[in-house]
Amino acid sequence: xxxxxxxxxxxxxxxxxxxxxxxxxxxxxxxxxxxxxxxxxxxxxxxxxxxxxxxxxxxxxxxxxxxxxxxxxxxxxxxxxxxxxxxxxxxxxxxxxxxxxxxxxxxxxxxxxxxxxxxxxxxxxxxxxxxxxxxxxxxxxxxxxxxxxxx
Amino acid sequence: xxxxxxxxxxxxxxxxxxxxxxxxxxxxxxxxxxxxxxxxxxxxxxxxxxxxxxxxxxxxxxxxxxxxxxxxxxxxxxxxxxxxxxxxxxxxxxxxxxxxxxxxxxxxxxxxxxxxxxxxxxxxxxxxxxxxxxxxx
Numbered sequence: 001x002x003x004x005x006x007x008x009x010x011x012x013x014x015x016x017x018x019x020x021x022x023x024x025x026x027x028x029x030x031x032x033x034x035x036x037x038x039x040x041x042x043x044x045x046x047x048x049x050x051x052x053x054x055x056x057x058x059x060x061x062x063x064x065x066x067x068x069x070x071x072x073x074x075x076x077x078x079x080x081x082x083x084x085x086x087x088x089x090x091x092x093x094x095x096x097x098x099x100x101x102x103x104x105x106x107x108x109x110x111x112x113x114x115x116x117x118x119x120x121x122x123x124x125x126x127x128x129x130x131x132x133x134x135x136x137x138x139x140x141x142x143x144x145x146x147x148x149x150x151x
Numbered sequence: 152x153x154x155x156x157x158x159x160x161x162x163x164x165x166x167x168x169x170x171x172x173x174x175x176x177x178x179x180x181x182x183x184x185x186x187x188x189x190x191x192x193x194x195x196x197x198x199x200x201x202x203x204x205x206x207x208x209x210x211x212x213x214x215x216x217x218x219x220x221x222x223x224x225x226x227x228x229x230x231x232x233x234x235x236x237x238x239x240x241x242x243x244x245x246x247x248x249x250x251x252x253x254x255x256x257x258x259x260x261x262x263x264x265x266x267x268x269x270x271x272x273x274x275x276x277x278x279x280x281x282x283x284x285x286x287x288x
Contacts, residue, residue: 013254015270023264041271048274051281 007056010048017041034099043086043105047112050078054116065136068124072143075116079109114151121147164206165216171197172223179227194227198238210245213252215265218272221246225279234283243283247276 005013021036057071079088085098088110098106121140128136175197201207201224210217225242232238250273258266 013270013273015267015274018267023267044271044274047278051278054281 007052007059010052014045014048015041034101038097038099038101040101040105042083043102043109046079046082046086046109047105050075050109050112050116053078054119057120062123063127065124065127065131065133068120068127072117072120072124075113075120079113082109114147117147118144163216164204165214165220168201168204168207168220169216169223171200172220172227175227176223179230194231198224198228210249213249215250215253215261215269215272218246218249218253219268221249222272222276222279229283240283243276243280246272247280250276 017039018041019035019037019039020033022039053071053074057068057075060067060071062068084095085102086106086109088106094103121144125137125140127133128140174192175194178192178197179194201220210221221242225239225246228236228242229239250269253261253269254273258269261269
C-alpha cells in the first residue's frame with residue numbers, strides 16, 4: 001500500500017484516542033460494551049508506528065549493513081516508551097486501565113516487534129554472507145539467540 | 152446497531168454487506184470444535200452471500216461502508232484461506248485505495264465519526280498489508 005502521506009510526519013493522520021461513547025450518542029437502553037469506556041486507538045497507533053518503521057527500513061539501502069543495523073536498533077527500542085497498559089510486563093502486575101483488549105494489543109505489539117527484528121536480521125545475514133563478513137555473521141548468531149529468548 | 156434495528160431505514164446493499172462481514176469476522180475468531188460446524192455460519196458462506204450481488208463487486212462507490220466490509224472480509228478470509236490467497240489480498244488492496252482516497256480528497260466532507268473511523272481503518276489496512284509482506288520467521 002503506497003502511503004498517501006508524509007512518512008516522516010504521520011501524526012496528522014493519527015485518529016484521536018476516543019471511545020465509542022465519545023464518537024456516537026448513546027441511545028437510552030443501548031447495550032454498552034468495553035469499547036464505550038476504553039479507547040483501543042493508542043494500541044493501534046503503536047502498531048502502526050511499528051509497521052511504519054519497517055516500511056521506512058525497506059525504502060533505504062537494504063544492502064547496507066549500517067542502514068539495517070540502524071533500523072534493528074530502532075526496532076529493539078520501539079516498545080520502550082509505550083504506556084504501561086501496552087507494555088510487555090511478563091509476570092508483573094496488571095495496570096489499572098488494562099483489560100483483555102489491551103492485553104491482546106500488548107501481545108500483538110511484542111510479537112510484531114520480534115517479527116520485524118527477525119526479518120531485519122535475516123536481511124543482515126544475507127548481506128554479511130555475500131560479503132563473507134564473518135564477524136557480523138557471528139554477532140548475528142548471538143542476536144538471534146536473544147530474539148529466541150525474547151520469544 | 153442503531154441502524155440495524157431501525158426498520159424504517161432505507162435498504163443499502165453496502166450496509167447489508169457490512170452486517171454480513173461483521174458476522175464473518177466474528178466467526179473467524181471462534182474455535183471450531185463443534186462437529187456440526189459446517190451447518191453453522193461460516194466465513195465462506197458469508198463471502199458467498201456478498202459475492203452473489205453484482206453491485207458489491209469492485210471498489211465503487213468508494214464509501215467508508217464499502218471499505219469497512221472489504222476490510223472485515225479480508226481479515227476473515229485470510230484466516231480461512233491463508234496469506235497467499237488472492238481474495239484477501241485483493242480485498243485489502245481495494246479497501247486501501249478507497250480509504251486513502253477518502254482521507255486525501257474527502258476528509259472534510261465526512262462527519263467527525265466517519266473521519267475518525269476512516270483514519271483508524273487506514274492504519275489497520277496499512278498494518279494488514281505489511282503483515283501480508285512479512286515472511287514467516
